[in-house]
Structure formats: C-alpha cells, structure tokens
Amino acid sequence: MQFNKGIFNIVMGISIGLFSAIGFSQQMDPVLQDLINKGLNKSQTVNIKSIEAEQARVDQRLAKSVFIPKITLNGSYTRLNDDITFDEDTQNLLVATQKLLIKEGAGLPFNAPFPEGIPLKDTPNLQDKNILKTSVDVDWVLFSGLEATNAIKASKHKESSINYLGMAEKDKLALKIIETYDKLALVYASEKVLTTSEKHLDEQAHFVKKAIENGLATPIGRKKIELAQQQLAGKKLEFQHNKTLLIEVLYQLTGESKENLRILRPQLESFTLNATSNIVKRNEIKALEEAEQATIYKSRMEQSNFIPKIALKGHYEFIEDYLSLLDPKWYVGVGIQWNVFDGNQSRLKARKSKLESQIYRERIEEAEEMIDLSIVKAEQTYQSTLQNSRIVEKEIELAEDTYEMINKQYKNDLASINDVLDALTDLEKANFKLQESYFDQQRAGTELLHAKGILQY
Structure with missing residues (x-):
C-alpha cells in the first residue's frame, strides 16, 4: 500500500506508546492490543492451523488405539445345496x-x-445344509513392534510443529495490524500539520488583504495565497482518502466495526529500546525443528516394520446347533507376525523419511542465518532512525526560525510572498519528516523485536 510522497513524503504509522522498553519489555496500547486479539480470533489462516493441530492429536489417538482390543459381532445364514455327509x-x-x-x-x-x-x-452329518451362525471375535495387539509407539511420537512432534507455525502466523498478522495502525497514526499526524499550515495561511491571507486595501500589496499576492489554500485543500482530501483506506484495511484484518475504527486517534512518539536483550528462538525455527523430529520418528516407524508383532485372537460361537462336527465353539490364541522381507519397501520409505529430515535440517540452518542477518539489519535501521529524528528536530527549529524571520521581513516589505510561502512549505515538510521519523522508529523497533523473537502482543 503506497500513498503519494510527492507532497510531503508521507506513508502511514503506528500508535503512541507501543513499546515501553526496559530490556525489550513491551507495554502495548490497549486499543491496539484489543484489535490484535480480534484479528487473531478472526483470521482464517490461524484457525486452519488450529484445526490442523487437532488433526495431529487425532492421529495420536488413532496410533494409541492400536493397543485397544477390537471386538466384532458377526452374524450369517448360509444354505448349502445338500448336507455334507x-x-x-x-x-x-x-x-x-x-x-x-x-x-x-x-x-x-x-x-x-x-x-x-x-x-x-x-x-x-458333517455339516447340515442350513447354517446359522452368530459369534464374537476379539483381536488385541499386544506388541506392535514399536511401530505404533514411533507413530505416536511422530504425531506429537507434528502437532508441536503446527502449533509453532500457528504462532508464526499470529506474529505475521500482528505485524500487519500494528503496521496499519501505525500508518493510521501517521495519517492523523499529517492532519495536525495541515491544520497548523492552514492557520498560518489564514494569517497570511488576512495580512495580504489588509495590505492590498492599504495599497501595500498587489492582487497577485492574494492569488498566490489562494493557490496555496487550494493545494492545502487537496492535501486534506488526500488525508481523508488515506484514512478511509486504512480503516477499511483494519476492518478486514480485525472485524472491528468501522464506526469504532473511525473514532480511533492513534499517535506517534519517539521511543527507545534496550538493545542488550537476549535473542529468543523464533517460532519459525521451532516449527522446523519439530517437523525434523517428526520425520525422524516417521523413519523409525518405517524401520520397525521388520520387528515381530504379537497379537491375541479370540472367537466364541453363540449358537452351537449349526456348527459342523469339526468346528469349535470357542478358541483363544496368541500369534506372531514377522515381516522378514517386503521387497525393500519399508527400507526405502525409511530412507525417504530420513532424507526429508535432512531437508528440514538444511532449512533450519538457512532460516537461522537469515534471522541473524535480519537482526543486524534491524538494529542498524533502528539506530539510523534515532539519529534521523535528532536531525529532523534540528531542521524543525531552523524552519521555524526561518519562517518567523521571513514573515517579519515580508511584513516590513523586505521579502516577497513567495519567500513566505516557501518558508511555510519548508516548515510543513520538517514537521512531517519528524512524524515520519517516529513512524520509522516504530517500524524498525517492531522489526527488531520480531527478529529477536521477543515481540509480544
């Protein structure tokens, strides 16, 4: 989202008091915090991650259910062409x-x-031709060859990975809401500057009017003032458009009513951060690490296919009259299943899962390098914004003194109206630059907190 920077080089901004940083601790604007909470509850992406995590928990229960006895009731009727004798x-x-x-x-x-x-x-007869059977079967896995155990562990790590991905998505959404709120604050800051400029122009218009009446100025000066007032009206219209667009974006992100969003008045201020804070592992890294562990246990699950499996089998016939002379009424047995050779399928599947875990390891190392670089970049950007704010504050002092001096010279017929308007424009730009520098500080500070993994909301 970009706005015209040719007038006062403005984008948009964040709220006052987003951070009160003592060791990177944060005290967030309650209004902004409420918007973030509403956005997290509304986000389809975050909700999908929650559903996927629930699916992983269901997978765990499915793996555990292998050890629960399975009971099956059977019923059948069969008619043979003749008795078996x-x-x-x-x-x-x-x-x-x-x-x-x-x-x-x-x-x-x-x-x-x-x-x-x-x-x-x-x-x-060995078997009557009319056969009616009702029975119950019990199948109970006593030992799965560690296949179910490894499947449970793989599902647990998968669930953790999805949960961390959900947290990372929350961070991204929070950053979007903070940035949009930030931009809205800068738009309102532009309104204050425009109001101040309008006041100065009204004073100049009144002075020019009196000067023309007394023959000390020409109508050209009045037209220049009128042109400046029209340009200011255009800037006010741009402010309204920008505000409307940002409110619409916040509405889409949070679901908060537009009526409530229109009464918000976020502001910008300079703030400082304690750069000695420790770095916390990012949710993206945690998600990759958990995914790596999940694939490792998945590989072990595939390998355990060659371990013998033990199960208990039970059967009971409710109707004895229709049994053949060779059929038992009930039986119980324990069996073993040993997959000696499956055409290398288990070995190849285990190898594939192992390679997948190696891919995650490479991604972890790549992500850590990128995060380290982003921390360095964010720290440098933040320090630059602090220095820039100090420079702009000096520019404002100079612009104010220059405007006052030229205004006095103009009233004493020692400067032209063009000089006054140029000085007023320079003062406007300086005030905007200060608000932009606060905006840049907020953005750089937010990015630094996020890069270090300590962004709280």
Missing part, C-alpha cells in the same frame, strides 16, 4: 462299529447275529 464306506464302518459296541454291551459274542428290535442311530 461321510462317504458310504465310512458310514457302513460307523454302523458296524455301533453294532459291535451294542453286542459287547449285551454280552454277546463277536460273531453272534445282531439282535432284532434294537434301534441304531443315524450317522450324523
């Missing part, structure tokens, strides 16, 4: 055996004829 020879053998047992029980010799009138039992 023994073959004829086996059936004859079973009948003959049944007769021998009966004769033995009756005390008859082995070769005696079978007594008449004694019923024989039919040979049971």
Whole structure:
C-alpha cells in the first residue's frame, strides 16, 4: 500500500506508546492490543492451523488405539445345496462299529447275529445344509513392534510443529495490524500539520488583504495565497482518502466495526529500546525443528516394520446347533507376525523419511542465518532512525526560525510572498519528516523485536 510522497513524503504509522522498553519489555496500547486479539480470533489462516493441530492429536489417538482390543459381532445364514455327509464306506464302518459296541454291551459274542428290535442311530452329518451362525471375535495387539509407539511420537512432534507455525502466523498478522495502525497514526499526524499550515495561511491571507486595501500589496499576492489554500485543500482530501483506506484495511484484518475504527486517534512518539536483550528462538525455527523430529520418528516407524508383532485372537460361537462336527465353539490364541522381507519397501520409505529430515535440517540452518542477518539489519535501521529524528528536530527549529524571520521581513516589505510561502512549505515538510521519523522508529523497533523473537502482543 503506497500513498503519494510527492507532497510531503508521507506513508502511514503506528500508535503512541507501543513499546515501553526496559530490556525489550513491551507495554502495548490497549486499543491496539484489543484489535490484535480480534484479528487473531478472526483470521482464517490461524484457525486452519488450529484445526490442523487437532488433526495431529487425532492421529495420536488413532496410533494409541492400536493397543485397544477390537471386538466384532458377526452374524450369517448360509444354505448349502445338500448336507455334507461321510462317504458310504465310512458310514457302513460307523454302523458296524455301533453294532459291535451294542453286542459287547449285551454280552454277546463277536460273531453272534445282531439282535432284532434294537434301534441304531443315524450317522450324523458333517455339516447340515442350513447354517446359522452368530459369534464374537476379539483381536488385541499386544506388541506392535514399536511401530505404533514411533507413530505416536511422530504425531506429537507434528502437532508441536503446527502449533509453532500457528504462532508464526499470529506474529505475521500482528505485524500487519500494528503496521496499519501505525500508518493510521501517521495519517492523523499529517492532519495536525495541515491544520497548523492552514492557520498560518489564514494569517497570511488576512495580512495580504489588509495590505492590498492599504495599497501595500498587489492582487497577485492574494492569488498566490489562494493557490496555496487550494493545494492545502487537496492535501486534506488526500488525508481523508488515506484514512478511509486504512480503516477499511483494519476492518478486514480485525472485524472491528468501522464506526469504532473511525473514532480511533492513534499517535506517534519517539521511543527507545534496550538493545542488550537476549535473542529468543523464533517460532519459525521451532516449527522446523519439530517437523525434523517428526520425520525422524516417521523413519523409525518405517524401520520397525521388520520387528515381530504379537497379537491375541479370540472367537466364541453363540449358537452351537449349526456348527459342523469339526468346528469349535470357542478358541483363544496368541500369534506372531514377522515381516522378514517386503521387497525393500519399508527400507526405502525409511530412507525417504530420513532424507526429508535432512531437508528440514538444511532449512533450519538457512532460516537461522537469515534471522541473524535480519537482526543486524534491524538494529542498524533502528539506530539510523534515532539519529534521523535528532536531525529532523534540528531542521524543525531552523524552519521555524526561518519562517518567523521571513514573515517579519515580508511584513516590513523586505521579502516577497513567495519567500513566505516557501518558508511555510519548508516548515510543513520538517514537521512531517519528524512524524515520519517516529513512524520509522516504530517500524524498525517492531522489526527488531520480531527478529529477536521477543515481540509480544
């Protein structure tokens, strides 16, 4: 967002008292702090990061659920084309055996004829053709080969990484709101300068009018004053446009009502920071480090595919009548699964995750170098803005003295109206430059706090 700098070289600014720095401690304008809080609650990007972190927590619960027994209820009905029975020879053998047992029980010799009138039992079917089954199965993983354990740790580090990314997004959003509020403060500062200039022009217009009436000035002087007043009116219109645009930006960022934003009156002041503060690790670095740890545990999870896994299996049939002669009513067993060779898939996946962790390591080192450079740059910029403010304060003193001197000379017919207007313009510019220097101090101070990882809001 840029505004016309050709008139007074203005952009926009931040609020008064953003920082009260003792060891880089901050005391933020409550109005600005409230706007930041509303912006953080409104931000879709920040909300998305919160949802992604919740997804990572769900992944952790999914990994833990591997060790919870799974219970399954089953029910089925099957009709075969016919009963499954023994073959004829086996059936004859079973009948003959049944007769021998009966004769033995009756005390008859082995070769005696079978007594008449004694019923024989039919040979049971191996499986009736109508099969109705209801059962319950229990599957319980006792040891996952560390695969689930490493998956849980990977998800925890992923959650931490997303949380730090969310904090970094909050920092970015806070910087945008602070900068916009900062610019609004500079726009209002321009209004004060324009009001002062208008007062000076009104005084000059009154003086020129009296001078013309007394024959001491020509109408040309009055027209020059009128031109300056029109130029001032143009600057006021620009001020209104800039203010409207900044209020719209704040509305989009924070969701605060435009009515409340229009009554804000942020101001700019010089401030100092204690540059001896320690540097705190930035959220961006923490996010990369946690992502690196997540990929390391992911690699271990892939490698653990070769570790034997142990599970318990249980089964119970509720209806016994429809079971075949070979089906058990219930059973419990413990089994082991050992993936000896999977075509190198696990090894290659683990290698891929390891390479991904190395990429994160390179990104961490690159980010640390960039942050170190940004700290040096921000410190130098901040020191430059302090020196610039001191220079501008001297420029204002000189511009004020020059204007007063030329104004007196003009009233004594020792200077022209052009000289007076030029001096007034120089005074305007000097006052604007002072506000701009305060704006630059705020921007440089904010960037320095952010670069050092100690920006609070």
